[in-house]
Amino acid sequence: MARNLFVPIAAALILAAQALTSPARAETALPPDSVVSGEILPGWQTDRGTYMAALHLTLAPGWKTYWRAPGDAGIPPRFDWHGSKNVAAVRLHWPRPTVFSSNGMRTIGYVDDLVLPIEVTPGEPGRPMEIRARIDLGVCHDICMPMELRLDERLPGESRAAPIRAALAAQPLDARAARVGRVACEVEPIADGLRLTARIEVPPLGGDETAVFELPDPSIWVAETEMDREGSLLVARSDIVPADGTPFALDRSLVRITLLGQDRAVDIQGCGGAR
Template structure:
């Protein structure tokens, strides 16, 4: 009798545990869609709070022909900014940016995304295994012909234990795969500077053919206003591609030499990043 009771108690406890796990608010890890001007957006999250780390994502769906921007938006546009000051139990965040697309119109060239984008955000927790409140204030530029600056707040409560939904995992894993990776030593392009009499220096970038690169972007210090590299007509084929960028946009009186730069190379299947320093020729 006692044995049967013990066996029933174990089975009942297992039933309660299973029911508890099933009842965990996994749907809460896909935040509700919030309407924005000509777009909608939400927060997602996956991970194990007991490990002290989470992967969140800001997912944005844009109306037809509308776009939002990369961290370096080009001639026009508003780069996204992420403010986590209202969140709790967060020690550090690192926003990542999927490989962008170049847009050309009558207003110039800009860099960003159309239709759909997810910004993955790595999060380190202050205290593993306690409830976390993800509260994100974001500023976006959402544009067609005219840019609309959008400020919106998103919230997502993370319990100490949860079961992430499969759709959240698929969305965030796909977004992470679209982020450029660091180019290996053998994959790195050749970057050189050519001084030109009476005008600004010219930055040239020679990308190996093996990388199958479709576009190239260069970023400098935040106070610089660089244009976008242009592909040289003579480049391509088995010799790779060659790009050129005039170093306009450097603040007056400031030397470009020694500046920390970042090169992003976008390909159809994989994109790459490389940090480099501008060395005086």
């Protein structure tokens, strides 16, 4: 039987920008396990010899949690798999998130429900695995609560493949599938870091478009992108500031760019130099 444990990791709640009404105060007074519940969904063995499972989070109506790059006002999730047995590696397959905007602040995440596929590489193929996960995440409505979630699950188990396959199908398209053309990046120094400008040849994604830059080093702050579109050319720019606030060498091949639109999302790995 899976163990599902929630622990608040901050005594104080982080107030959101909007004022709370009396109904909102009543709703956010719910105990943590009424706001969000979690479980590990068993899946299947892949052709590569890995095992596909998923983290399933169910949130109270109207509550949300965050994508791996949550935006300046979001709480980034953190995963710790130490204590798992016969597990050599874990890879997360994030489905397309939603962009939220409130009082001029942008956050990126999921509302009400999240199925996050987990691809597990066994240490010894053919032997059972035990997932022991500690997950630090934020859940938000009118206020935000940092939480700690602990789950145990033995794999393989009775397969619940349908929601996992649906979440895998909802991942952003890769650059080839999305018909992305040239991706060119310019880098210029600013007083406290670098400014990165990406020019991306890609068909419109529908509705308001958002670009997110990610770097391998999570300690480097990446500002919210500014966007322009000129036909099939999307231009996104952002300031990148390291902890010491000085310009640094940026390897363009390690920049990950995710484009989010109303109809679809695109995952671009690396970008070349400008023309």
